[in-house]
Amino acid sequence: MQTAGTGMLARGRAAWARARQRWWVRWGVDLVLLALVFTAVAAWQTRHLPGSGAPAPDFTVQTLSGETVSLASLRGKPVVLAFWAPWCGVCGAESSNLSQLRRIAGDSAHVVSVAVAYEDVAAVQRFAQEHAVDYPVLLGDDSIQQAWRVSMFPTVFFLSAEGRIERSVVGYTTLLGLSWRWML
Numbered sequence: 001m002q003t004a005g006t007g008m009l010a011r012g013r014a015a016w017a018r019a020r021q022r023w024w025v026r027w028g029v030d031l032v033l034l035a036l037v038f039t040a041v042a043a044w045q046t047r048h049l050p051g052s053g054a055p056a057p058d059f060t061v062q063t064l065s066g067e068t069v070s071l072a073s074l075r076g077k078p079v080v081l082a083f084w085a086p087w088c089g090v091c092g093a094e095s096s097n098l099s100q101l102r103r104i105a106g107d108s109a110h111v112v113s114v115a116v117a118y119e120d121v122a123a124v125q126r127f128a129q130e131h132a133v134d135y136p137v138l139l140g141d142d143s144i145q146q147a148w149r150v151s152m153f154p155t156v157f158f159l160s161a162e163g164r165i166e167r168s169v170v171g172y173t174t175l176l177g178l179s180w181r182w183m184l
Contacts, residue, residue, distance in 0.1 A: 048149050048151070049148070049149050049150070049155070049157075049168045049170075050148065050149060050165050050168075051165065052165060052166060052167060052168075053164055053165065053166075054164065054165050055163060055164055055165075056071060056079075056081075056157070056159050056163050056164065056165050057071075057144075057147040057148055058070060058071045058072050058163075059071050059140070059144050059147070061114070061138045061139055061140060061141075061144070062138070062139050063136055063137060063138055063139070064115075064121070064124060064125065064128060064136075064137040064138075064139060069112075069136070069138060071163070072163065074110045074112070075161060075162065075163050076161055077107075077108065077109050077110055077161050078108070078109040078110070078158070078159060078160060078161050078182065079109065079110045079111075079112065079157075079158075079159040079163075080098070080101060080105070080109060080110070080111045080112070080156060080157075080158055080159075080178065080182055081112060081113070081114065081156065081157045081158075081159060082094070082098055082111075082112070082113040082114070082154055082155070082156045082157075083113070083114050083116055083140070083145070083148065083150045083153065083154060083155045083156070083157075084113055084114075084115060084116075084153050084154045085115070085116060085117035085118060085153045086115060086118050086123040086124050086126065086127035087117075087118075087123075088153040088154065090153065090154060090171065090172045091127075091153050091154045092127065092130070092131050093172055094154050094172050094173060095131040095132075095133055096131070096132075097173065097174060097175040097178055098111055098113065098133075098135055098178070099132070099133065099134050099135060100175050101175060101178045101179060101182065102134065102135045104179060105182065109182060110136075111135045112135060112136040112137075112138060113133070113135060113136070113137050113138065114137075114138045114139075114140040114144060115127070115137055115138070115139055115140060116140040116141065116142070116144065116145040116150065117145065117153070121139065124137065124139065152170050152171070154170075154171070154172070154173075155168065155169070155170050156168065156169050156170075156173060156178070156181075158181050158182055167181050169181060
């Protein structure tokens with residue numbers, strides 16, 4: 001004898017089987033699952049980074065062109081802060097996205113990068129030249145890398161105009177992904 005609950009379950013399964021025959025339902029389910037996997041991986045990659053709302057660890061460093069810059073001096077505008085290493089191929093691929101973001105942001109935000117994990121300044125200069133870097137390159141060191149808890153490259157932080165960490169992302173990020181995170 002079939003109970004009401006069993007009958008409803010059977011009707012639900014039949015309705016799901018009919019729905020799965022439609023391409024847009026299959027694609028929708030697949031896209032939702034892909035988005036969940038992507039979100040889980042992104043959360044796992046950033047689990048050790050300073051959290052959202054935390055004050056950004058300040059530093060004062062030289063730029064590749066020899067100027068002295070402190071992170072505090074960039075307050076007043078949002079900051080996109082990208083950590084990279086000259087030996088990192090993914091960093092090179094992302095470099096043009098940062099350049100494009102800088103052009104899109106114009107004067108409404110600072111887009112800067114911090115080179116870390118390099119052997120000498122010449123390696124950083126080569127990277128900047130080979131990838132046509134047109135945003136400021138700051139010469140970081142191990143203490144800055146440790147303060148920001150950066151262990152994978154590239155790692156990008158999105159800071160508020162007040163100097164608080166709003167978001168972060170690890171790994172290659174498209175121009176759309178950078179823009180979306182910057183504008184949130």
